[in-house]
Amino acid sequence: MSLSAPIRDIVIVGGGTAGWMTAAAFAQTLARSLGAGGSIRLVESDEIGIIGVGEATIPNIIEFNRAVGIPEDEFMRATRATFKLGIEFVNWGAVGDRYIHGFGTTGQRTGALPFHHFWLRQRKAGHAAPLGAYSLNVVAAEQARFAHGRPDMPGSPLADLAHAYHFDAGLYARYLRSFSEQRGVQRIEGRIAQVEQTADGDRAGHIAAVVLEDGTRIAGDFFIDCSGMRGLLLQQALEAGYEDWSHWLPCDRAIAVPCASVQPLTPYTRSTAHAAGWQWRIPLQHRIGNGHVYSSRFMDKEEAERILLGNLDGAQLAEPRHLSFRTGRAKRFWIKNCVGVGLSSGFLEPLESTSIHLIHMAIARILDFFPRAGFDDSDIDSYNELTALEFEKIRDFLILHYKLTTRDDSAFWSHCREMQVPASLQRRMALFQSNGRVFRDGAELFVENSWLQVMVGQGLEPRAYHPFADLLPEDEVQAFLDNVKDVVSRCAAALPGHADFIERYCAAKSG
Numbered sequence: 001m002s003l004s005a006p007i008r009d010i011v012i013v014g015g016g017t018a019g020w021m022t023a024a025a026f027a028q029t030l031a032r033s034l035g036a037g038g039s040i041r042l043v044e045s046d047e048i049g050i051i052g053v054g055e056a057t058i059p060n061i062i063e064f065n066r067a068v069g070i071p072e073d074e075f076m077r078a079t080r081a082t083f084k085l086g087i088e089f090v091n092w093g094a095v096g097d098r099y100i101h102g103f104g105t106t107g108q109r110t111g112a113l114p115f116h117h118f119w120l121r122q123r124k125a126g127h128a129a130p131l132g133a134y135s136l137n138v139v140a141a142e143q144a145r146f147a148h149g150r151p152d153m154p155g156s157p158l159a160d161l162a163h164a165y166h167f168d169a170g171l172y173a174r175y176l177r178s179f180s181e182q183r184g185v186q187r188i189e190g191r192i193a194q195v196e197q198t199a200d201g202d203r204a205g206h207i208a209a210v211v212l213e214d215g216t217r218i219a220g221d222f223f224i225d226c227s228g229m230r231g232l233l234l235q236q237a238l239e240a241g242y243e244d245w246s247h248w249l250p251c252d253r254a255i256a257v258p259c260a261s262v263q264p265l266t267p268y269t270r271s272t273a274h275a276a277g278w279q280w281r282i283p284l285q286h287r288i289g290n291g292h293v294y295s296s297r298f299m300d301k302e303e304a305e306r307i308l309l310g311n312l313d314g315a316q317l318a319e320p321r322h323l324s325f326r327t328g329r330a331k332r333f334w335i336k337n338c339v340g341v342g343l344s345s346g347f348l349e350p351l352e353s354t355s356i357h358l359i360h361m362a363i364a365r366i367l368d369f370f371p372r373a374g375f376d377d378s379d380i381d382s383y384n385e386l387t388a389l390e391f392e393k394i395r396d397f398l399i400l401h402y403k404l405t406t407r408d409d410s411a412f413w414s415h416c417r418e419m420q421v422p423a424s425l426q427r428r429m430a431l432f433q434s435n436g437r438v439f440r441d442g443a444e445l446f447v448e449n450s451w452l453q454v455m456v457g458q459g460l461e462p463r464a465y466h467p468f469a470d471l472l473p474e475d476e477v478q479a480f481l482d483n484v485k486d487v488v489s490r491c492a493a494a495l496p497g498h499a500d501f502i503e504r505y506c507a508a509k510s511g
Helices: 016-034 059-066 071-077 115-124 136-142 169-180 232-237 303-309 355-368 377-403 411-416 425-435 448-457 474-491 498-505
Strands: 009-013 041-046 082-084 086-090 098-102 164-167 186-189 192-197 205-211 217-218 222-226 243-245 255-259 269-274 279-282 286-295 321-324 328-330 339-340
Touching: 009 016, 009 303, 016 041, 016 059, 016 071, 016 169, 016 321, 016 355, 059 071, 059 164, 059 355, 071 498, 082 498, 086 136, 115 474, 136 474, 164 169, 169 186, 192 232, 205 232, 217 255, 222 232, 232 339, 255 279, 255 303, 269 321, 279 377, 286 303, 339 355, 355 377, 377 425, 377 448, 425 448
Parallel strands: 009 041, 009 222, 041 186, 086 269, 222 339
Antiparallel strands: 082 164, 086 098, 192 205, 205 217, 243 328, 255 286, 255 321, 269 279, 279 286
């Protein structure tokens, strides 16, 4: 094959959320470019389970679904989804503390300054409400209210109520499978027994084919490894290597179990810190997904399971599933004619619901760098560099949650509080602690408001604030804050209940 020839045959190894998101996006985007005789094939085995146990997402998932052409109401009914306005963190800074990291904005920028500098000024004077009182996402979440944004109301907090979803990951994969197969993706059932690589020439070491246990040989030009933590192609065949981050993110185990729903149907994920990790709570239309992420260095699985089962809101619906993981990333994400997507490329615990975002961004970046058969090294190097940077920025944001704690009630939290963190994170913390400054680093995922809410929520207190905040009279600043809080409160009160909105818009059929 000519090195300038187009890619014709794409093989996706593994299904689940990563595999079928990739298949759906490729089917929608690449079908025409592959031309007659081209193919997108996905190989998976029903005998191999998937990690997905119920997913919480961040607002970027809306972009993916829209780009692929998935109607929101149809998707939500199919996956029994609910809406998500943010994440509540309980017992993270200190036992008894709680705050919500809400999507969207907090307050209103005025003049040259972000809102929070005026808020910091008034808080130091004892005249400011908690930061979340100035965020519609936070107030609506606390009141279990939701509605779509109102772009016909520019300038109002209601204009853009940023949201994401909670949904059943297995149902999402099933929905995407049907969507993809209708658009020409071929699913091949079977377990892979062998990975063939070329031996010589310009393509030496490239993946030539995967061979199933029944002897079926599936050749391709371009392979996407969605085989999960096994990393069948990227790690096992191509030896990408792994950068271990467990010294910063010490949790390495998880237990997952569903329970019956309870009221109210809350539009937020909850993360409750325990003695050696934390528990997630993800409310769906038909059940609540629960899990306990913990460190096996500080707690055994029996104790971890006891804590999880003792903190369910409803009746237990299944036996607990135990999972093991190692936080970190592949040293290389794209090698020769193979790219890892999903857990084959790395694992970052679900504390801020970033796993599906990383799948989405990998797919988008593959399309940006979509190769010809020659697989140019400059493209591959740029892809690897950008992906590594994205993993590292998210890593720092997750570490922030563990580092910013005053808890000393367990060896785990003492370890987290005292551990050395990456220099990049230490600089951010020092910058905020000095004068309350928060800056987004390039196109990183988490914006200033996300960093602000976590740092404030977990007790990082700035010594000062931007001096321009002192240029206005105190009564004028106080009136500004009071007005923002009042507008947010009135807008929240105008929203329908979350459960009522779902019932009218996207309730799944019973059964």
